[in-house]
Amino acid sequence: MKLCLAFAAAAAIAAVPAHGQTPMQDPVNIPYNGKSEWELKQDLIDWKEAGVKLPAYPNAEDLIEFFVSGATNFRFYIDPASVAPAPDGVVRYTLVARSPSGVTNVSYEGIRCTTNSYKTYAFGNDGRWSASESEWRAIEPRSVMRWHLELRSAYFCPGKVPIRTAAEGVDFLRHGGYRVGADPARGN
Numbered sequence: 001m002k003l004c005l006a007f008a009a010a011a012a013i014a015a016v017p018a019h020g021q022t023p024m025q026d027p028v029n030i031p032y033n034g035k036s037e038w039e040l041k042q043d044l045i046d047w048k049e050a051g052v053k054l055p056a057y058p059n060a061e062d063l064i065e066f067f068v069s070g071a072t073n074f075r076f077y078i079d080p081a082s083v084a085p086a087p088d089g090v091v092r093y094t095l096v097a098r099s100p101s102g103v104t105n106v107s108y109e110g111i112r113c114t115t116n117s118y119k120t121y122a123f124g125n126d127g128r129w130s131a132s133e134s135e136w137r138a139i140e141p142r143s144v145m146r147w148h149l150e151l152r153s154a155y156f157c158p159g160k161v162p163i164r165t166a167a168e169g170v171d172f173l174r175h176g177g178y179r180v181g182a183d184p185a186r187g188n
Contacts, residue, residue: 032094033057049090052107052121054129058094064173066155068147073100076147078155078173082108083166089114091156091163110137111148113157118148120180154178 058079065077075098082094092110108123111117111180117136122129141146156163163169172178 005087033035046089050086050088052092053124055079055094057124057127057129058082058096058106063096064170066173067176068150074098080170080173084168085163085166091169093151095158097147109155111152112140113152113160113162116152145180
């Protein structure tokens with residue numbers, strides 16, 4: 001019994017990090033390239049959104065379909081030419097949603113990985129953009145609008161880290177999403 005208590009105490013002490021150290025974390029769950037909590041808070045305080053330029057209107061034949069949920073009969077697509085990770089930490093893209101009856105909704109949006117939020121910059125109609133005065137909104141896990149959650153977690157912000165290049169995001173779209181261990185340079 002004394003041996004078990006001594007072992008339990010030693011294990012508990014070993015689990016407590018030394019002063020100034022942090023416990024090891026799973027690299028997939030380290031937000032925003034492993035920054036400390038203080039650095040993350042400073043980023044939120046000091047953050048300024050970069051200027052946004054609307055992309056060319058999407059060509060239907062270039063779109064990449066991605067799966068959202070079996071609970072919806074809409075089909076969702078991203079224009080690969082519009083995928084744009086920016087220095088402000090926002091990944092911008094053109095989203096196309098088609099209903100079973102053929103009605104198409106087009107929007108230019110952005111996902112901010114560090115705050116788990118999205119914003120709509122413009123809506124498309126008849127090959128033209130109409131700017132939108134949208135605010136940042138939280139991506140809700142149980143939302144009817146699950147495409148934002150899917151885009152954030154599987155394609156544009158794996159491990160809460162924004163994709164580094166447009167090619168990386170397009171590759172994730174073409175291959176059904178980010179796969180842990182697929183990119184050693186990402187730290188996974």
